Amino acid sequence: MEKEVQVILKEHSLRQTNSRADIVSFFLKHKKAISHSDIESQLGGKYDRVTIYRTLKSFIDKGLIHQVLDDGQSTLYALCSDCTTLEHQHNHIHFKCLKCEETVCLEGVTIPKVQLPEGFEVEDSNFLITGVCRNCT
Ligand SMILES: [Zn+2]
Ligand SMILES: [Zn+2]
Ligand SMILES: [Zn+2]
Structure with missing residues (x-):
C-alpha cells in the first residue's frame, strides 16, 4: 500500500481497510471529480455498491472528499485539500x-x-463553470 494513502487515512481518523485504501488511491491517481460508477467499474467489481457508498460517505464525514455538483445525472466526488475531520472548508x-x-x-x-x-x-x-479545459484547447 502506498505511503501517501496510509498518511491520508490516518490524518482523517479513518481506520485502514482495503476498500478505503483502494478508493483513496483511485482519487489520487485521477485528480478529477469521479462518480460512484467510475469507482465501481474501474476497480473491476472488487467491491459492491454498498461498500463503495459507505466508503464515500465516511470520506465525506471525515473531510477527505467533497461532493461536486455537476449538470449530469450522477454525483461526483473530489479530494479535499485542507479539510479536517471537523469541518469542510x-x-x-x-x-x-x-x-x-x-x-x-x-x-x-x-x-x-x-x-x-x-x-x-x-x-x-x-x-x-463549463467550457474547454487546458488539455482540450
Ligand atoms: Zn472541489
Ligand atoms: Zn472538503
Ligand atoms: Zn477537456
Whole structure:
C-alpha cells in the first residue's frame, strides 16, 4: 500500500481497510471529480455498491472528499485539500470540460462573494463553470 494513502487515512481518523485504501488511491491517481460508477467499474467489481457508498460517505464525514455538483445525472466526488475531520472548508469553483467531459476542482479560483437580499443566509454555495479545459484547447 502506498505511503501517501496510509498518511491520508490516518490524518482523517479513518481506520485502514482495503476498500478505503483502494478508493483513496483511485482519487489520487485521477485528480478529477469521479462518480460512484467510475469507482465501481474501474476497480473491476472488487467491491459492491454498498461498500463503495459507505466508503464515500465516511470520506465525506471525515473531510477527505467533497461532493461536486455537476449538470449530469450522477454525483461526483473530489479530494479535499485542507479539510479536517471537523469541518469542510472550501470555496473553490468547479470546471466541467465539454469536450473530455471531465470535471475538476480549480482550487486557486474562489467563488466570488454574492450579495444576498436581506433576510437570506448562505449555507453552502456551488459554482460550476463549463467550457474547454487546458488539455482540450
Ligand atoms: Zn472538503
Ligand atoms: Zn477537456
Ligand atoms: Zn472541489
